[in-house]
Amino acid sequence: xxxxxxxxxxMTESNSSLGMSPDSSVTLECGIAAFGVANLTGELLASIxxxxxxxxxxxxxxxxxxxxxxxxxxxxxxxxxxxxxxKSTTADFEAWGIVASTRFIGRSFFAQSLEKFDREGPWNxxxxxxxxxxLHSTSSTISxxxxxxxxxxxxxxGSDGEGQALLAATSMLDEFNLPGVWxxxxxxxxxxxxxxxxxxxxxCRCHALALALKPPRDVRGGLSFRIVPDHDAFEESVTxxxxxxxxSWLSLxxxxxxxxxxxxxxxxxxCDGLRAELVWNSASxxxxxxxxxxxxxxxxxAAS
Amino acid sequence: xxxxxxxxxxxxxxTTSLGHRYDEFAENLxxxxxxxxxxxxxxxxxxxxxxxxxxxxIHCPEGDDESQFASLLRLEQMAxxxxxxxxxxxxLDTHGLRVxxxxxxxxxxxxMWEPDRQRxxxxxxxxxxxxxxxxxxxxxxxxxxGPTLTISAACASGNWALAEARRWLxxxxxxxxxxxxxxxxxxxxxxxGFGNLRALSRKNDAPQAASRPFDKHRDGMVLGxxxxxxxxxxxxxxxxxxxxxxxxxxxxxxxxxxxxLVIPCPEPAQGIAAMRQALHNANVGxxxxxxxxxxxxxxxxxxxxxxxxxxxxLGNSVGDIPISSTKSMTxxxxxxxxxxEAAACLVALERQMLPPTINLYETDPDCAMxxxxxxxxxxxxxxxxxxxxxxxxxxxxxxxxxxVA
Numbered sequence: 001x002x003x004x005x006x007x008x009x010x011m012t013e014s015n016s017s018l019g020m021s022p023d024s025s026v027t028l029e030c031g032i033a034a035f036g037v038a039n040l041t042g043e044l045l046a047s048i049x050x051x052x053x054x055x056x057x058x059x060x061x062x063x064x065x066x067x068x069x070x071x072x073x074x075x076x077x078x079x080x081x082x083x084x085x086x087k088s089t090t091a092d093f094e095a096w097g098i099v100a101s102t103r104f105i106g107r108s109f110f111a112q113s114l115e116k117f118d119r120e121g122p123w124n125x126x127x128x129x130x131x132x133x134x135l136h137s138t139s140s141t142i143s144x145x146x147x148x149x150x151x152x153x154x155x156x157x158g159s160d161g162e163g164q165a166l167l168a169a170t171s172m173l174d175e176f177n178l179p180g181v182w183x184x185x186x187x188x189x190x191x192x193x194x195x196x197x198x199x200x201x202x203x204c205r206c207h208a209l210a211l212a213l214k215p216p217r218d219v220r221g222g223l224s225f226r227i228v229p230d231h232d233a234f235e236e237s238v239t240x241x242x243x244x245x246x247x248s249w250l251s252l253x254x255x256x257x258x259x260x261x262x263x264x265x266x267x268x269x270x271c272d273g274l275r276a277e278l279v280w281n282s283a284s285x286x287x288x289x290x291x292x293x294x295x296x297x298x299x300x301x302a303a304s
Numbered sequence: 305x306x307x308x309x310x311x312x313x314x315x316x317x318x319t320t321s322l323g324h325r326y327d328e329f330a331e332n333l334x335x336x337x338x339x340x341x342x343x344x345x346x347x348x349x350x351x352x353x354x355x356x357x358x359x360x361x362i363h364c365p366e367g368d369d370e371s372q373f374a375s376l377l378r379l380e381q382m383a384x385x386x387x388x389x390x391x392x393x394x395x396l397d398t399h400g401l402r403v404x405x406x407x408x409x410x411x412x413x414x415x416m417w418e419p420d421r422q423r424x425x426x427x428x429x430x431x432x433x434x435x436x437x438x439x440x441x442x443x444x445x446x447x448x449x450g451p452t453l454t455i456s457a458a459c460a461s462g463n464w465a466l467a468e469a470r471r472w473l474x475x476x477x478x479x480x481x482x483x484x485x486x487x488x489x490x491x492x493x494x495x496x497g498f499g500n501l502r503a504l505s506r507k508n509d510a511p512q513a514a515s516r517p518f519d520k521h522r523d524g525m526v527l528g529x530x531x532x533x534x535x536x537x538x539x540x541x542x543x544x545x546x547x548x549x550x551x552x553x554x555x556x557x558x559x560x561x562x563x564x565l566v567i568p569c570p571e572p573a574q575g576i577a578a579m580r581q582a583l584h585n586a587n588v589g590x591x592x593x594x595x596x597x598x599x600x601x602x603x604x605x606x607x608x609x610x611x612x613x614x615x616x617x618l619g620n621s622v623g624d625i626p627i628s629s630t631k632s633m634t635x636x637x638x639x640x641x642x643x644x645e646a647a648a649c650l651v652a653l654e655r656q657m658l659p660p661t662i663n664l665y666e667t668d669p670d671c672a673m674x675x676x677x678x679x680x681x682x683x684x685x686x687x688x689x690x691x692x693x694x695x696x697x698x699x700x701x702x703x704x705x706x707x708v709a
Contacts, residue, residue, distance in 0.1 A: 025476030025477065098560075110493075128497075130494065134697075135409065144563070144565060144697075146562075153457045153464055164452065192431060270451070271451040273402045273449070
């Protein structure tokens with residue numbers, strides 16, 4: 001963690017008369033020790049649901065997997081893949097934290113549940129809606145599956161939540177002095193639309209990306225990301241730019257890591273006053289070019 | 305950072321079954337009034353549990369467009385009311401400030417889809433209609449700029465929101481934060497789901513006696529809705545502005561049971577760890593605690609588990625430190641529970657009075673080692689308050705609030 005830039009408080013008259021002083025802002029950095037990706041059809045999701053341990057190498061009971069949301073299954077698959085790359089077992093993550101960001105979790109099951117409620121009334125309503133379709137359900141299920149006793153939270157939840165997960169994960173890793181944090185992003189492509197019975201109206205794939213984050217000192221090489229205070233951008237912007245920046249971090253990070261585009265560093269706004277920097281830490285002296293998220297998206301499409 | 309700056313709470317906005325203003329909430333809390341009634345907002349005749357602590361109609365803040373406010377879904381109204389009143393309470397003009405906005409919400413989309421469908425909407429089926437999240441809309445309506453976050457740790461979400469806000473302020477990522485939690489969890493489907501889990505009290509004939517944490521005759525929790533948002537700022541900034549500090553957010557910790565998604569671990573090692581780590585984070589010894597707002601939801605398993613946590617952490621002080629569960633009056637506000645209970649701790653710190661556990665007539669023998677505050681508020685010197693919040697998914701959190709001089 002390094003002090004990177006100074007912020008200056010800009011107060012209105014009613015506040016400024018009270019003489020707030022400038023305060024230092026801090027850049028946080030995480031190293032990505034490993035990553036796992038899921039890109040799952042309905043058929044594969046059904047297979048994971050039936051035999052979770054065979055697909056994830058985690059001792060999750062089928063009785064739990066049976067009720068999991070599809071995004072949770074994809075998240076478990078991605079974490080399992082990252083664990084395999086790290087040649088680790090679940091025991092190695094006992095003290096890790098977990099931050100999981102899903103998009104519109106439970107849409108299909110919730111539609112089914114409401115239809116059933118209309119038909120059959122409250123006594124036949126499933127007890128699985130709340131435990132498995134809440135924002136924290138994915139992080140909690142990962143915690144259960146790997147036996148992690150570190151903190152676990154769900155973050156975001158909508159189409160604008162992936163950047164929030166980067167904030168929460170870096171902050172968690174720093175605040176609690178953890179050995180690592182699992183950052184998991186999940187969602188449907190295309191976004192899931194359902195009919196009255198909750199069935200998807202078109203073929204969709206469930207995606208997830210799991211990043212094993214560690215303090216930078218514990219990771220050699222590879223991609224790291226930084227959360228950087230961007231006070232100048234905040235000062236320059238007269239009106240809110242909002243926090244729903246169009247960057248799809250799931251897609252961007254997946255492509256960067258999967259294709260090992262090591263000549264590409266990316267700088268992208270996260271929200272008013274903060275930006276993310278994705279930086280390759282390579283032992284080689286290969287030149288890196290730095291680009292914005294929009295340009296990166298274009299470059300990545302070309303690379304694909 | 306070698307020395308992390310202290311962070312104060314300088315404003316409160318809330319909406320609960322005990323009131324929509326901090327003072328009203330404080331008076332009802334200390335009077336030991338129950339906010340729990342039979343649900344009238346929708347038909348509950350066929351539900352296992354038919355009672356809840358509802359906040360009622362959410363008020364439109366003075367000066368805002370009432371027709372526009374009425375068009376919002378209830379969860380959006382809660383965010384706006386709590387945010388606006390918290391900003392006003394802190395006498396804060398946010399122009400030019402980076403205001404972090406952190407909302408604890410565990411089931412945002414379900415709580416948008418269900419009422420939207422009741423209104424004849426199609427958001428649930430058509431993803432294209434789910435354009436923005438509540439936090440983004442709230443940020444725009446409140447005219448704020450800065451980082452945002454929606455966070456969920458089930459019933460512990462409010463504690464997480466306050467902790468994250470403190471961290472952002474310490475990192476200099478925001479100048480001020482508006483943080484807390486809201487929940488609109490009293491809906492037909494939610495009441496049915498929790499009811500079928502057998503988590504809810506079925507004392508439908510005696511709503512105000514139904515939520516009875518630590519009592520031998522408890523039979524489950526009672527749902528509630530509402531929430532609380534707080535203004536947090538660095539102590540130096542609050543002092544410079546000359547505003548009232550309700551409390552310092554002094555410590556926090558969170559752990560996971562990794563045991564079961566719904567049932568608390570019978571060996572509450574992680575609950576104990578969370579509370580110990582939070583005290584360590586606040587640099588507070590167990591014997592220095594003046595008051596504990598327990599998570600105690602009025603379920604058989606959960607209350608006993610928490611009593612064991614308290615016994616392990618407090619040791620010889622377990623019979624000395626007063627403990628109450630304000631869910632006996634508010635019901636369980638799910639994602640928003642911890643935020644409202646943080647507000648209850650502020651009341652204890654500010655008024656030097658302990659809110660009671662009502663309906664505690666015959667203490668469960670397994671919880672008898674605790675020093676309860678039954679029925680009536682009592683005067684007590686309070687300098688350090690601890691709020692425990694545990695939740696589905698095995699989430700354990702503890703928040704330490706300290707009086708400011």
